[in-house]
Amino acid sequence: MDNSSDKKDDTSAQKKEVLSSLQKICLVCGDKALGYNFNAISCESCKAFFRRNALASKEFKCPFTNNCVITVVTRRFCQKCRLEKCLSIGMVKEFIMSEEDKAEKRRKIEENRARKRQRDPDDAVTSSKNVKRDDEGDTGVIPLQDTVIQYDTLSTTCSPSSTVQSPLSNDLDASLQSPQYNYTPSAPVTPGTEQPYPMKIYPIDEKSVINRAIYEQRMMDSYIYENVDSNMYGETKQNSISEKTAHRETRPQHVCEEIPSTSTNPDVNKARDILQDVER
Amino acid sequence: MDNSSDKKDDTSAQKKEVLSSLQKICLVCGDKALGYNFNAISCESCKAFFRRNALASKEFKCPFTNNCVITVVTRRFCQKCRLEKCLSIGMVKEFIMSEEDKAEKRRKIEENRARKRQRDPDDAVTSSKNVKRDDEGDTGVIPLQDTVIQYDTLSTTCSPSSTVQSPLSNDLDASLQSPQYNYTPSAPVTPGTEQPYPMKIYPIDEKSVINRAIYEQRMMDSYIYENVDSNMYGETKQNSISEKTAHRETRPQHVCEEIPSTSTNPDVNKARDILQDVER
DNA sequence: GGCCGTTCAACCCGTTCA
DNA sequence: TGAACGGGTTGAACGGCC
Ligand SMILES: [Zn+2]
Ligand SMILES: [Zn+2]
Ligand SMILES: [Zn+2]
Ligand SMILES: [Zn+2]
Numbered sequence: 001m002d003n004s005s006d007k008k009d010d011t012s013a014q015k016k017e018v019l020s021s022l023q024k025i026c027l028v029c030g031d032k033a034l035g036y037n038f039n040a041i042s043c044e045s046c047k048a049f050f051r052r053n054a055l056a057s058k059e060f061k062c063p064f065t066n067n068c069v070i071t072v073v074t075r076r077f078c079q080k081c082r083l084e085k086c087l088s089i090g091m092v093k094e095f096i097m098s099e100e101d102k103a104e105k106r107r108k109i110e111e112n113r114a115r116k117r118q119r120d121p122d123d124a125v126t127s128s129k130n131v132k133r134d135d136e137g138d139t140g141v142i143p144l145q146d147t148v149i150q151y152d153t154l155s156t157t158c159s160p161s162s163t164v165q166s167p168l169s170n171d172l173d174a175s176l177q178s179p180q181y182n183y184t185p186s187a188p189v190t191p192g193t194e195q196p197y198p199m200k201i202y203p204i205d206e207k208s209v210i211n212r213a214i215y216e217q218r219m220m221d222s223y224i225y226e227n228v229d230s231n232m233y234g235e236t237k238q239n240s241i242s243e244k245t246a247h248r249e250t251r252p253q254h255v256c257e258e259i260p261s262t263s264t265n266p267d268v269n270k271a272r273d274i275l276q277d278v279e280r
Numbered sequence: 281m282d283n284s285s286d287k288k289d290d291t292s293a294q295k296k297e298v299l300s301s302l303q304k305i306c307l308v309c310g311d312k313a314l315g316y317n318f319n320a321i322s323c324e325s326c327k328a329f330f331r332r333n334a335l336a337s338k339e340f341k342c343p344f345t346n347n348c349v350i351t352v353v354t355r356r357f358c359q360k361c362r363l364e365k366c367l368s369i370g371m372v373k374e375f376i377m378s379e380e381d382k383a384e385k386r387r388k389i390e391e392n393r394a395r396k397r398q399r400d401p402d403d404a405v406t407s408s409k410n411v412k413r414d415d416e417g418d419t420g421v422i423p424l425q426d427t428v429i430q431y432d433t434l435s436t437t438c439s440p441s442s443t444v445q446s447p448l449s450n451d452l453d454a455s456l457q458s459p460q461y462n463y464t465p466s467a468p469v470t471p472g473t474e475q476p477y478p479m480k481i482y483p484i485d486e487k488s489v490i491n492r493a494i495y496e497q498r499m500m501d502s503y504i505y506e507n508v509d510s511n512m513y514g515e516t517k518q519n520s521i522s523e524k525t526a527h528r529e530t531r532p533q534h535v536c537e538e539i540p541s542t543s544t545n546p547d548v549n550k551a552r553d554i555l556q557d558v559e560r
Numbered sequence: 561g562g563c564c565g566t567t568c569a570a571c572c573c574g575t576t577c578a
Numbered sequence: 579t580g581a582a583c584g585g586g587t588t589g590a591a592c593g594g595c596c
Contacts, residue, residue: 034562035561035563043589044590044591045588047563047589048590049587049588051564051565052587076587076588095564096565097564097565102564102565105565106565106566108594108595109593109595314571314572315570315571316571317573318572318573323580325580327572327580328574328579328580331573356579375573377574382574385573385574385585385586389585392585392586
């Protein structure tokens with residue numbers, strides 16, 4: 001069908017194109033993907049799905065074998081398996097902004113807007129998102145539309161076990177015994193500021209550590225593509241592309257930019273631990 | 281300037297539109313349909329009928345010869361044949377919410393309502409006004425979305441809520457590819473030790489129907505992919521603004537959607553035949 | 561340009577009521 | 579029984595920071 005791309009004339013541009021097209025497939029459902037979302041190549045819908053459901057405290061249930069094949073068509077049919085697949089292909093729920101993060105972001109945006117408006121008063125536009133109604137005795141200055149909602153409150157109970165293990169780490173280790181993973185037990189990880197988080201929410205520090213780990217994971221993505229591919233994620237399309245070996249050097253860099261830089265802690269070991277924890 | 285693809289896109293869009301208008305016909309009775317219900321294009325009445333009766337344990341009896349032609353007029357006359365037709369054209373009774381699910385949903389709605397009430401204790405419905413200022417005149421009024429938050433804190437067990445879940449793919453996979461998969465009704469394979477649905481047992485024949493639907497679905501899948509692949513995945517990118525109606529193409533879903541005219545599913549073909557008959 | 565969150569219309573499931 | 583409706587979920591499009 002794609003006769004246009006038949007010519008594989010080693011133009012690196014072309015190669016790259018093929019490569020990129022290969023990677024533009026959601027690892028969850030096979031739909032078209034634009035890039036990474038929460039650390040995995042995924043489509044817009046799976047991105048939204050993951051963001052909406054991964055932090056929910058409730059657990060979906062699949063009345064069958066917890067093995068539903070997720071495709072662009074069937075993805076809506078079983079939330080449980082879809083979410084599980086999201087996790088198994090490497091989406092990281094810790095990357096979802098917490099309520100606080102979101103609030104802060106909103107605040108920042110508002111700030112910027114205000115600044116800009118001040119600079120160009122004539123062009124005033126929408127702006128203020130939360131106007132406070134006076135008729136109600138609201139105490140705080142909090143944006144009213146999103147109540148706090150602690151998703152993690154209580155109920156850590158779930159996830160007792162079962163579920164599939166993330167193939168990612170396993171495959172990683174197995175397929176390429178990366179020497180870079182020789183970690184040594186040390187890791188002080190300065191506790192420093194203690195976060196009053198009641199539970200599962202990772203303090204900033206830890207989060208950045210996770211990011212670090214994620215970075216590594218990403219580095220491995222290309223390998224996964226090469227080795228695992230069709231057999232692992234089962235029947236996602238026919239896929240067939242033969243020149244897999246060609247795409248070695250996927251994605252240039254841009255990996256590090258995600259790291260918030262709040263903490264420069266090079267503690268990869270810990271990161272890995274946490275990551276595995278997370279994956280579990 | 282890829283006008284060629286443009287044209288193709290156009291054509292395809294057009295075709296799709298025609299198709300979609302054609303498909304707004306209930307596959308069961310020929311009445312006007314609004315969309316999919318329980319995985320098949322069907323009218324409101326057949327939807328209600330199916331929901332009410334598909335899970336009923338009692339058997340209907342055909343007053344005639346089990347061969348009733350179901351039309352918008354005759355659909356009331358024989359429940360037996362109507363239900364059968366529903367199943368044969370691809371409606372899936374597993375998509376009907378279980379009692380448990382419904383209760384959960386009700387509870388959730390109630391919860392949301394309460395929360396909202398609490399937030400806006402004063403009157404309701406002030407949103408009649410659409411403040412859609414674009415240019416200027418910063419009114420200070422904000423859109424104030426009334427959609428609510430997604431993750432509600434603590435719902436314990438969750439459930440599928442509105443979207444249907446179905447193991448379809450799984451079953452499909454199993455039954456189509458591994459014949460050894462002999463699903464025994466007694467063991468729905470619930471990892472959870474507790475009893476899921478009170479009546480989650482699927483008789484064999486029913487299952488085959490599901491599988492057939494799923495098979496169709498999968499066929500559809502590849503069909504869609506082929507079609508979409510070139511024009512949409514190829515250069516969708518910006519896609520430009522254009523009409524809103526144009527976007528619908530990414531959503532191919534469901535079983536017998538755009539089956540051209542030759543379907544691999546005899547039932548659907550038959551349904552279509554009958555349908556045409558009916559229309560006459 | 562990548563990747564977050566946000567928005568909103570469409571979809572589809574259940575409920576209600578005549 | 580079926581038309582009308584309420585509402586949760588989904589996903590495309592978009593805004594915005596980096
Ligand atoms: Zn996806
Ligand atoms: Zn499932
Ligand atoms: Zn009908
Ligand atoms: Zn009959």
